[in-house]
Amino acid sequence: MENTQQQKVIEPNKKTGEPLNKNLAMICGTIILSCLIIAGTILYSNSKSSSNVVINDNAQNQQPQQQPIGPVKVSVDNDAVLGDKNAPLTMIEFSDYECPFCKRHFTDVYPQIKKDYIDTGKMKLVYRDFIAVPSHNPLATFEAMAAECAREQGGDSAYFKYHDEIFKRTTSNGNGLDASQLLAIAKDLGLNSTALQQCLDSNKYKDEVAKDITDASKVGVSGTPSFFVGKSSQDGIIDGTIIVGAQPYSAFKVIIDEMLK
Amino acid sequence: MLQKIIRKKFIIPTLIIAVLYTLITTYMMNVRLLKFTLLGSFTLEYKVKLLIAILGGMWTAMSGFGLMMLIIIALLTGANLTLMAQRIVKLRSFGKLQFVAGGSSLLGFIGSGCAACGLPMLALLGLSGSVIYLPFKGIEISVVSAALLLVSLYLMIKSDSKKEICEVVVFDKSDAQKLEKISKKY
Numbered sequence: 001m002e003n004t005q006q007q008k009v010i011e012p013n014k015k016t017g018e019p020l021n022k023n024l025a026m027i028c029g030t031i032i033l034s035c036l037i038i039a040g041t042i043l044y045s046n047s048k049s050s051s052n053v054v055i056n057d058n059a060q061n062q063q064p065q066q067q068p069i070g071p072v073k074v075s076v077d078n079d080a081v082l083g084d085k086n087a088p089l090t091m092i093e094f095s096d097y098e099c100p101f102c103k104r105h106f107t108d109v110y111p112q113i114k115k116d117y118i119d120t121g122k123m124k125l126v127y128r129d130f131i132a133v134p135s136h137n138p139l140a141t142f143e144a145m146a147a148e149c150a151r152e153q154g155g156d157s158a159y160f161k162y163h164d165e166i167f168k169r170t171t172s173n174g175n176g177l178d179a180s181q182l183l184a185i186a187k188d189l190g191l192n193s194t195a196l197q198q199c200l201d202s203n204k205y206k207d208e209v210a211k212d213i214t215d216a217s218k219v220g221v222s223g224t225p226s227f228f229v230g231k232s233s234q235d236g237i238i239d240g241t242i243i244v245g246a247q248p249y250s251a252f253k254v255i256i257d258e259m260l261k
Numbered sequence: 262m263l264q265k266i267i268r269k270k271f272i273i274p275t276l277i278i279a280v281l282y283t284l285i286t287t288y289m290m291n292v293r294l295l296k297f298t299l300l301g302s303f304t305l306e307y308k309v310k311l312l313i314a315i316l317g318g319m320w321t322a323m324s325g326f327g328l329m330m331l332i333i334i335a336l337l338t339g340a341n342l343t344l345m346a347q348r349i350v351k352l353r354s355f356g357k358l359q360f361v362a363g364g365s366s367l368l369g370f371i372g373s374g375c376a377a378c379g380l381p382m383l384a385l386l387g388l389s390g391s392v393i394y395l396p397f398k399g400i401e402i403s404v405v406s407a408a409l410l411l412v413s414l415y416l417m418i419k420s421d422s423k424k425e426i427c428e429v430v431v432f433d434k435s436d437a438q439k440l441e442k443i444s445k446k447y
Contacts, residue, residue, distance in 0.1 A: 070293075070296075070297040070301070071297070100324075101322060104321065108321065109321075220293070241294060241297065242291075242293050242294055243291065243294060244290050244291050244293075244294070244322075245290050245291070245318055245321075245322030246318070246321045246322045247291075247314070247315065247317070247318045247321060247322055248314065248317035248318060248320075248321050250313075250314040250317055251311070251314035251315050251317065251318065253314070254307070254310045254311050254314045255294075255311070258303070258307050
C-alpha cells in the first residue's frame with residue numbers, strides 16, 4: 001500500500017525532464033490558442049461593429065449604421081475645398097479642431113500631402129467637421145463655425161488659412177481657442193473681426209457643423225481624423241476608401257498612388 | 262518564481278503572442294480598409310506596402326502612454342495565455358482553471374490604442390460610446406486591464422510554484438502523543 005502511494009507521489013517528478021517535442025507542442029498549442037482567441041474576438045467585434053462609437057448631440061439619435069467593407073459614397077457637400085476643383089482625386093477629411101490626433105495629422109502629414117498631391121493638382125481636399133468627443137465642445141464647435149465665418153468673408157482660401165491658424169494655435173482636448181483668440185486670428189489674417197464676431201453670435205453655421213457630423217455618422221465614421229479618398233465625380237459624391245486615424249504619410253501615399261494609377 | 266518566467270518555453274510564446282496582439286490592435290483601427298484591400302483584387306505588392314504603412318500608425322495614431330499601455334498589455338496577455346496553455350496541459354486532470362486572463366485581455370483590447378479615435382474593438386460589449394465620457398478617454402480601462410492581467414499572472418505563477426506532490430509527513434513519538442492529547446480533548 002505504502003509502496004503504491006509512494007509511486008503515485010513520485011510520478012509527477014519524472015515529468016520534469018520533458019521531451020523536446022512536448023515543449024514544441026506546448027508552444028504551438030499556446031500560439032494556436034491565442035490566435036483563436038484573437039481571431040474570435042475580431043470576428044465577434046466585427047459582427048457587432050455596427051454600433052456607433054461616437055455619441056454626441058447630433059449623432060446619438062442616429063440608428064446604428066452597418067459599416068460597409070470597401071468604398072462608401074461620401075458627399076463633399078458644400079464644404080470648403082483646397083486645391084484644383086477638377087483634380088482627379090478627392091480626399092474628404094472629417095476632423096475636429098480640438099482633437100490632438102487631428103492636430104498631429106495637420107502638423108506631420110498634411111503639409112506633405114498638400115505639397116505632393118494638392119499643390120500639384122492631383123487631388124483636392126474637402127474639410128468637413130466631425131466633433132467626436134463631447135468634452136471638446138463648446139470650443140470645437142465655435143472653432144468650426146468661426147472657420148465657416150472666415151470662408152464667408154474670403155472664400156475657400158480664407159477658410160483654409162483660418163483652418164491652418166486654428167490648428168497651429170490650439171492646445172487641443174477642448175482647451176483650445178476662446179472667442180477673443182478666434183477674433184485675433186481673423187485680425188491677423190486681415191479679415192473683418194467685427195463681422196466674424198457677428199457671424200459667430202448668430203450661430204448661423206451651427207446647423208452646417210451638425211450636418212457634417214450626421215453625414216459622417218451615416219458613412220460609418222467613428223472617430224477623428226477619418227479620411228475618404230476616391231475618384232472625383234461631377235455630382236460631388238465619391239466612392240471613398242476610408243483611412244482612420246493619424247496615419248503616417250506613407251499610408252496615404254500608398255493609397256493615393258494606387259488610385260492615381 | 263523568476264525561474265518560472267526565465268525559460269525559453271515561456272519567453273518565446275509570450276513574445277509571439279505579444280507581437281500578434283500589438284499588430285492586430287494596430288490594424289483594428291483600419292479594419293475596413295484592410296479587409297477591402299486584402300480581399301480585393303489588388304496586387305500583392307500593394308497589399309504588403311499598405312500593411313507596412315498602416316503599421317506605422319502605431320506610433321502616429323496613438324498617444325505615447327496609449328502605446329506604452331498597449332505593449333504592457335500585449336506582453337501580459339502573452340504571458341497569461343502562455344501560462345494558461347501550459348496549465349491546461351499540466352492540469353488537465355484537475356479540471357479547474359483560471360479564466361481571469363481571458364476577461365482581462367479582452368479589456369486590454371478594448372482600452373488599448375486611441376479610445377476616442379475609432380478602434381472598432383470599442384464596439385465590443387457596448388463600451389464604445391461610454392468610453393469617451395471617461396476622464397482619460399478609456400486609458401483607465403487599459404490600466405485596469407493591465408492590473409488584472411498582472412494579478413492573474415502573479416496568481417498563476419504562484420499556484421504553479423506549489424509542489425505538485427503530496428508530502429508524506431513522518432510523525433515521531435512525541436508528535437503522536439500530542440496528537441492523541443488533542444484528539445482526546447474533542
